[in-house]
Amino acid sequence: MQFNYNIGTKVIFGTDCIRRYGQDLSVYGKKALIVTGGRSARESGALDDICNMLSSHNIVFEIYDRVGNNPSLDNVEEGGKKARQCNADFIIGIGGGSPLDASKAIAVLASNEIEPKELYANKFKYDPLPVIAVPTTAGTGSEVTPYSILTRNDLQTKMSFGNDATFPKIAFLDARYTESMPREVTVNTAVDALSHAVEGYLCRKSTPVSDIFAVEAVKSFGECLSSLIDNRINLDIREKLLYAAMLGGMVISHTGTTVVHGMGYNLTYFLGIPHGKANGLLMKEYLNFIYDRAGEKINILFKLLKIRNVDEFGDLMDLLLSGRPKLGREEIEKFVLITMQQRSTLNNIREVGKSDIEGILKKTFAVL
Numbered sequence: 001m002q003f004n005y006n007i008g009t010k011v012i013f014g015t016d017c018i019r020r021y022g023q024d025l026s027v028y029g030k031k032a033l034i035v036t037g038g039r040s041a042r043e044s045g046a047l048d049d050i051c052n053m054l055s056s057h058n059i060v061f062e063i064y065d066r067v068g069n070n071p072s073l074d075n076v077e078e079g080g081k082k083a084r085q086c087n088a089d090f091i092i093g094i095g096g097g098s099p100l101d102a103s104k105a106i107a108v109l110a111s112n113e114i115e116p117k118e119l120y121a122n123k124f125k126y127d128p129l130p131v132i133a134v135p136t137t138a139g140t141g142s143e144v145t146p147y148s149i150l151t152r153n154d155l156q157t158k159m160s161f162g163n164d165a166t167f168p169k170i171a172f173l174d175a176r177y178t179e180s181m182p183r184e185v186t187v188n189t190a191v192d193a194l195s196h197a198v199e200g201y202l203c204r205k206s207t208p209v210s211d212i213f214a215v216e217a218v219k220s221f222g223e224c225l226s227s228l229i230d231n232r233i234n235l236d237i238r239e240k241l242l243y244a245a246m247l248g249g250m251v252i253s254h255t256g257t258t259v260v261h262g263m264g265y266n267l268t269y270f271l272g273i274p275h276g277k278a279n280g281l282l283m284k285e286y287l288n289f290i291y292d293r294a295g296e297k298i299n300i301l302f303k304l305l306k307i308r309n310v311d312e313f314g315d316l317m318d319l320l321l322s323g324r325p326k327l328g329r330e331e332i333e334k335f336v337l338i339t340m341q342q343r344s345t346l347n348n349i350r351e352v353g354k355s356d357i358e359g360i361l362k363k364t365f366a367v368l
């Protein structure tokens with residue numbers, strides 16, 4: 001048995017956690033830059049809670065609220081300039097995975113005068129500014145991962161960077177901030193959390209410790225399934241989803257993701273399919289692809305989801321996720337080539353080549 005374990009993030013979980021534990025932020029300095037998307041930080045109530053808490057501890061702040069979905073290198077470059085201009089001591093990211101990932105990149109760019117592309121060298125002369133993460137979706141687990149996944153328009157895909165220094169210092173998880181999510185965003189992000197647990201459990205880099213988190217995440221997701229399907233999503237369910245998402249993040253912090261994520265980035269980049277939904281659509285055929293190598297482990301997960309086989313897993317995803325695009329042959333060829341550039345092609349328990357990716361895409365989507 002050989003493994004390393006490190007979660008560089010202090011997790012503070014529970015209703016009203018920002019008010020109760022906000023004083024912990026004083027050690028990071030006197031000036032914060034708050035990084036958000038356009039609306040959800042305000043709508044969720046998280047921004048108000050953070051601003052009130054900062055004011056009560058005499059920490060001044062400015063807000064950068066221009067993070068788009070699937071943020072680009074240009075987006076984080078702008079945010080990095082803003083952090084430098086305002087002399088921020090630390091960054092507070094509020095939102096879904098997009099603002100949280102952007103915060104990590106902005107924190108590196110604030111302390112290192114480098115081109116955004118140089119983020120991918122994963123070595124920084126100066127430590128990034130400390131990042132505090134407040135998720136308003138329950139999916140990516142970005143609040144406890146070192147990863148920042150940014151859109152690379154030059155490569156027509158999304159790519160992640162991150163090292164031990166880019167773990168958020170503190171994650172405040174309050175499920176009330178996820179209540180404003182519409183059903184579709186709730187479901188898509190929940191399926192992302194599931195895919196992190198499933199992929200992390202069934203990949204080359206899984207460890208005995210990450211497996212514990214993965215099983216617990218799938219169990220918690222499973223307890224929410226009927227509520228997600230029937231759209232009866234109360235605060236208890238939201239808390240379980242946030243817990244599952246956090247655990248999923250802890251899993252992939254150690255294991256990384258698989259070619260499911262690698263393929264999914266094409267669906268997001270070229271077709272605008274939300275990240276979690278993209279993974280959810282692809283997972284059934286991926287499970288079929290690896291079933292011979294990991295049947296026993298897959299069956300453990302199925303039991304937690306109260307299903308019997310891969311087909312029933314597919315039915316479940318169909319119940320949760322609406323709409324599936326058709327793909328052209330040339331589109332599939334392009335997606336295969338781009339996917340092969342992703343590191344995640346090396347993290348699968350069955351070796352993955354071009355024809356395997358093509359096979360999974362053709363079985364998942366009707367071909368035009």
Ligand code: NAP
Nearest residue numbers: 037038039040070096097098136137140142145147180181
């Ligand atoms: P997102 O892109 O952050 O947000 C999607 C949409 O949901 C946005 O329009 C956002 O609005 C809205 N939204 C967020 N919270 C809301 C709330 N409480 N109420 C109402 N609307 C809300 O979605 P996400 O799925 O959480 O993040 C996806 C990104 O995370 C992708 O870029 C993906 O690659 C990345 N990711 C990162 C990791 C990691 O480990 N770092 C893991 C998986 C995925 P606003 O724009 O107004 O905020």
Ligand code: ZN
Nearest residue numbers: 140192196275
């Ligand atoms: Zn993901």
